[in-house]
Amino acid sequence: MKKVSLLGGAPHVICGVPPVMHGASWGPDDVIYYSPAHSWGIHKVSASGGESQIVTTPDGSKGELGHYWPQVLPGGKAILFTIGTREDFDDARIVAQTLETGERKVLIDRGTYGRYLPTGHLVYARAGSLLAAPFDLSRLEVEGTPIPVVEGVKVDSRSGAANFSYSNAGSLLYVSGKSDSNAQELVWVDRRGQARPLMEARHAFYTPSLSPDGQRLAICIKRVTQNIWVYDMARGALAKLSFEEDWGPVWTPDGSQIAYTSGKVRTPPAIALRPADGSGEEEQLVAGETPVFTGSWSPDGKVLAYTNAPVDLISPGRSTGHDIWLLRLDGERKPEPFLQSQSDESAPEFSPEGRLLAYVSNESGRNEVYVVAFPGPGGKWQISTGGGTSPRWTRNGRELFYRNGNKMMAVAISLQPTFKASTPRVLFEGEYEEAGRPDGPRNYDVTPDGQHFVMIKPYEGPSTPSQLIVALEWFDDLSRRATGKPE
Template identity: 40%
Template structure:
């Protein structure tokens, strides 16, 4: 990405001053004429600038100075927003310390007077407000003013939050807590008047290394005293860390930033795996993790209810860091930090050998992973330190102090990069939170220009153009993602491929050898990526190379790479699970669906880390919207259901299962030893794209567009499940004019006119699939069946019965039923494979229907209604669908993909003897005119579906409409 120059900075400022909407868009169009890249880039920056979250965190690359392009982009926004500070790339600069000071911008309040306060200097800013150094003219003292930004001053939520923060600070009147002087309003501006704390933060102090024991005890005793006062008021800080502790030049400690504080008597909130450990979002938002990774207690990391013991854990981490000069739970990424917090103890050998035993014992008690085993009250820590300080050790030594200014707790708004894969991958670490910036779990990540996320989309009219296979794979350490993408609005010649995006880089790069690839999944060591291309399972190094073909896979329904180098996958739409060595070899069948238990298919496997069990999803029919998650023991090849109404489960090292329930990510505690879930599942992230309700056998996979790393970092695409269609039944004349028939909208599918022209049979393909008959004279609709899933309703030639596909246990076969309801429905076919009724011969003796096989795809069969015998008619390695008899019974029209895409063909019936291709640019769903002289069919164009009419002489375009399922 090209770094912004001064001209782009001017454009950004000018655009930002214009109201959002048409005026701003018009300005960008004119200013960026002929430079589309600049236009897109400025629009992305402006979207980020308008983010409603006032506490987004900047990327670790800023503090390290590793990425000049990203640094310059943040600098551009910072200058335009008057946010001084970390844009200089200085490691460890604090948000509101000296590095943050700069000249006031155009809209600064510097020089103005707000009530009694003369505004002197802008010292910090964020998405919600700005902080100024000011002079109290009545009391002649320096104060800090926190003022809502102009766009927030009329926001009831922001005003309520400001008042809540004021009340919280007012309740915490203690010399070791930064004070509030008041909540005031002047000239329409609501603001807090805060104590101006001079000095350095503990984080800045620790840059010089560990603090001697005496100095540590002096500092940490004061921290404990401040926490004790807060806890006595029933308030837990939730974000205690060195950056939130200020040390005045006189050695007085002040605890800052109670912006995340809450009353610990409140109930806890459910975990949100998409929000990371440095999240500082709106404190009223449900389902969030609050705190900072290195100082977060295990219960905070898991999203459990927190009380004052979470602060005691953070206090223990600070005490350890002061004594050793090192963090107790180090890691380069949030993933590594979480794993350390949850599974490892601090390195006690890092403490000085002279550390008193009672201080070591205090540390041990503060960082017990179970809250019930932890020190119960911070007052006990204060007493321990006081008693230790009373032990004769010689004179206390002065410890070094650096006058690095002052800090008021106020979140800085950072740059949100580009467009999204759909939603989020990482959240960026806070400026100045520690010496080494730490990537967290959430931010926005863009696809390359002109791309969209692939995932086996089925274009209209064959599907809803919705990703149906998981299109992304996050590395186990959370440092990169592999995803499948394709050109926007692709032609039939545009193929998807895999891309590698490392989070310390701004651009994704294509992975050589993955042309045509989708459904990526990573090896346990993250060195290889598996994928599906050309109906084959392939592997290639993550950095690209010559791919290796392992076996044929007609359709991908989920892959997982085991720790022992075996790849587990679902072979087809109606299959169980199989596996093959990643080095190649013989295919091994692991499961077969148990139809006696209502199992239609096994798919979406996930290998547990121990390599002894596999999670997978059980589908009870081809369009199941209430699937189940099961666990299989590889030694016994037996499985049992773990979760009802659940799909696409993944294990998280924090001791949870994450799974999807109709587009919502749910989490539930999981015992990896007993292989059982405990407690009730809780919602974590809403609106994740999931392939349910897609109305198509090969697209209703239940797969979700998300991926989780070893300890909870997450990438996902938003979208939820496919919505129900809202179609209308219409008459269309030969000029293409449409007239509505039914006075309502529904997910109509495959309408058919009765032989007498008085009724219409149709299906509704929503969450529930049903067959219906609409009476044109009475304008009433009657449901054909009262239970199960019915679809593809067609008339018998005499109009006395309707024929339809029906299933209740998972496999759809063909039934018929009298229209007058004089007898119950009757089964016509019996097969273990999915079947779809197509068309009756004019004499009513033969039904042409489609049967789908996992290996060979869709074929056309004939049913003799007298003896119920079934014979194959078109049974090839290609897919044949939509059989339609001509009115005289001498021809059969159908659609086949033998050319590489679906086209319409006609051949003589009952004997073949040749065929004619009717369509030339794609076609499906043929329908004969009643006089048999013309054939109508659907013809796909880009983004639309059209109808064409065919006769022996010519093909004529008939009608075009917005694409929909047929």
Template identity: 40%
Template sequence: QLEAKAIPGTEGAIEPFFSPDGNWLGFFADGKLKKLSLRGGAPQVICDAQAGGGSWGLDETIVFGDFTTGMWRVPAAGGIPEQLAAPFLLLKEKPEQHLFWPQILPGEEWVLFTSFHLPENAHIEVLSLKSRERRSLIERGTQAKYLPTGHLVYAWSGDLLAAPFNLEKLEVTGSSFPVLEGVKTELSEAHFDISQNGTLVYVPGQVSRHVDELVWVDLKGRVDSLAIPPGNYLMPRLSPDGKQLVVTKFEERANLWICDLERSTWRRLTDGEGDEFWAIWTPDSKRVVFNSNRHGGPSLNLHWKRADGSGPEERLAESEAHQIPQAFLPDGKLVVFQEIRASTGLDIWKMQLEGERTPEPLIVTKSNEFHPIFSPDRHWLAYASDTPGRNEVFVRPYPGPGEIKQISTDGGWQPLWSPDGQKLYYRDLGGSRMMSVSFDTDPELTIGQPELLFEGEYRTPLAFGRGYDIAPDGNRFLMIKLASMPPAPTKFNIIINWFEELKRLIPTWK
């Protein structure tokens, strides 16, 4: 009988993978990619990362997927990651938001990976490490693994399927057939793995989907449920008057819904003609600004619509880059938003809503800058940036000039001001810790040390937008938590010499 033993130093670890020699274990924990020698010692931080799977190459580099920012390569010894592919391409034919579960293919020139927007449209591709060329291999599938037998094995809807694969031509050379049924699957992640010597391990079970719950969390971390049914929610935003809530719901396409908090009633704001994400309210609570590709192009641009549903959507800006609305000046005359460009990554832009509505760069550098939000007195702009080598929170005078001040000290993003402007909140990179920093400008600027406000398992932050909001009275936060977690696995099935069965079921020809 096999006995499982916990590996010291891997508390909270997910998405583990081995080095080619089997002496090191790579994994994600606390918002970082880490490694640990199986011969002993403490875990070592490689870089900041949100879990998306990893593959350790023979050249001692690691290719990993990041939940929020795409696919990257980093030296296994640590260093500055190099972006291989950016996420958040929303073409109507094949939308994608996440690039997960890479496998460096033999020859070390191509990477096999999964791309998806929703679990229903996950597909499998390869990417060239030299040219960044991408090729689509399988239209419906996830977590593909290339095996020495010349097969691709991948998961779909709780089953494992296999197809013959020509490694030299990077082509699937035959039809896919089921090879194993009943693999436990959550979202797009099936619980299985296959060793290079032919051992298959999997967790038996069915397909389950996570369900989100919107909750109030007070300043001490105490949780109170809303009278809102569980669902699949993204980026909740309270109207400035506190009476309504707008969220993104994932349906066939992503749509915006508004909830009347006094009556607990819902109505859809957008009509499903495009993907709509990342909504914010105008300061008077009368309109909602969001990004959408309803205009027919590949990019998500700024639109707005009256919150009561009357009148059509109106496009506010045109750009080849994705635009993600973030915040308004308190008078409602200027909106700040993020743009995503291949040359500079995430940048902060602004646009006056009176007159020509011409977007202007506000903070554009070779680093990523994101999550901007104005202080209630409009004199300060808080935002996150990876300039120091990891995501940290900063403030700068607005409109400037003036000195930029770093707020967080151990990683942070998604800043949010208290309504009185005397506190600046942010979340740690892992998403479980809410931090608080005092902010006083009278008689001169005084910034306190970060303090832990509370801890809890809430939806992981995203680089595209803030994953929580604060009530107008400043006494509680609106957050997203998992309403139900699938039960932990109680058994693993292990099949030795599974390659022989695979070759019998699906022969390959050289």
């Protein structure tokens, strides 16, 4: 998190935060309250920088997933924020909490992104509309029945963010559009770039992974939580596999189990294992004080390569970069480093015969795909030439695919008499979803024969174009409409 003067000048680091935050609010005492990650509570940090402190903690026993979109109320004595549940943000709660005592009051039972306005009203979003009601700041209570005041406001269904803001002079600024605009499609794409639907359902998809026989697909579906689902392509059936904040599924070589990254409430992401048919309990494979992310199984299923991210998400300057670690399942199951440096190494991918490991590193100053001998010692080869992420081998080991922006790249690989990689070539190009960050989990997969790719694309069906709308003197209109008189 950084700050910069409106008069210009260099930005200043306040504190380290994850790649995606869920709101921040600058209080009158020069303290910033913010939501650092999807499954966390509200934190605070001095605007001058330094260590952050926890203000609120989600209560999983009450179905709380996380605390989002804080606003410091006038006077700096209390904060307003949204409590996400495990349903959707239309069923979230908007609360006010006194900072000195921690006393909390539920203001709205069904709504998200609450904001207190200078007119003395609480405005929030539900089902694509803004609703408003008079708000008693001294008692932290809503007075009267909320009424709709603006229709057709775009709301992000995955984060609960409503796209509106206001000026103290009384103008309203908002983005119009449908709140389900995050819908995506799963498609098959052949090597020429021709796409066709994989399934009819549309969701916010992430990190698809085909089973070894190519008949089932494990996929993360993002709603308020993100869970692993398994799609049986022969039957057209979609079944839920996990129930926490999970993503990055990786099938074991025999197709019987699925490992995935599990980001349960308030804990750094760990790696868990569960039977692919949903039977049995979740088994925790790797967990610790730093986040870890799934990577790849060795062909014999005895070694799991994964990314270890020794980053303090709260304070800056405490990272040695992402590293690649191994977990051997045929011994003590003690994690051990494999590739570790001041650069980032991530996205490990075993070759089909298990003698090579592809991965991503930024040692050159940008992300590139490399291959290294496994278990070593041995050679190391740079595969990509103009940037690359998300490597994936064909099942016969003769090709290595990777992403370069919107391009799917292919490199021919030969191991006889020695390792040799061809010049990368573009297979196809298109507006398909990439990973959330360059070193993040792979957001596509390849069929066993290497002829088709599972890709994620934005839904292109009928939609209402988004517009940026300014309503002048809106405070006057709000005061006239939201009288606060009980019905």
